[in-house]
Amino acid sequence: MDKKYAIFDMDGTLVDSMSYWNNLAGEFLEGKGVAHVPREVIEKIKVMTITESAALFIEEFNLTGTPETVAAEMNAMMDEHYRRDIPLKSGVKEYLDSLHEKGVEMCVASATAEHLMEACLKRVGVMKYFKFLLSCETVGVGKHRADVYFEAAKRLQAKPCDTAVYEDAIYAASTAKKAGFYVIGVYDDSAKLRWKDIEVLADAVIKEF
Incomplete structure (x- = not known):
């Protein structure tokens, strides 16, 4: 990878949490x-x-509460996993270390809440590699739109063409690709049925770190 900047997805890319x-x-x-x-x-x-x-669940299943309160309940359920047992993918630390040695500036952009990302990445020992963490919750929209990638690039002071985006999900990889980023597809068992599509779409792929 010869880009100056890198935006990493977290779930299914850096950690085995899917x-x-x-x-x-x-x-x-x-x-x-x-x-x-x-x-x-x-x-x-x-x-x-x-x-x-959460908003969809409220509508579909007549749940009480607001999207924010229901989302908070769901985040609380994941909180313990991020703090205790979700593991780093094999080889990730060594890979991040090699990028760091090359001077690549890195961040994480994920649908996961920022405090959960931080708890997990600190526990598995890789938080030090990232300048910041950015959640889709912060920008207000998921990765079916490119907002989170553009905001991450803005904070890195980087152009999309100079920035690698690491993703395991085909829809997110496609969004980043259409937005002009260099896309690196990362294999995850949860997305194995779409791996061939990712191989075709991505500029480069990683089967194992």
Whole structure:
């Protein structure tokens, strides 16, 4: 990677957390008395921020509360996992260290709330590599739009063409690509059915760090 700047996704890219997130909706809604979550709802929330997902749950399942309060409940469920047991992907620390040695300026842009990102990345020992953490919650929209990438690039004082975006999800990689960023696809088991699509779309790919 020969770019001066790098924007990393977190879940499924830096850390093995996607199985926790994939189970979150079911776990949360089960606690609210929802026995079955339709497949179309699960598909919709894949591209949403947690607050957007919360708003959908309120509408679909007549939950009480606001999108913000429901999102806070869901974040609280993930909080312990980020603080205790979500692991760093194999080889990530060494990879980040090599980029740091080259002088690459790095940040993280994720749909996950910033305080959860910080708790996890500090625990696994890689927070020091990143200038800042940026959540889609902060910019107000998920990665189906490029806002979070543009804001991250702005904070890095970088141009999209000089910036590598690391993503494991095809929809996010596609958004970054259309916005003019150099896209590096990262393999994750949660997205294995779309890996061939990522290989075609991305400028480069990483099967294992």
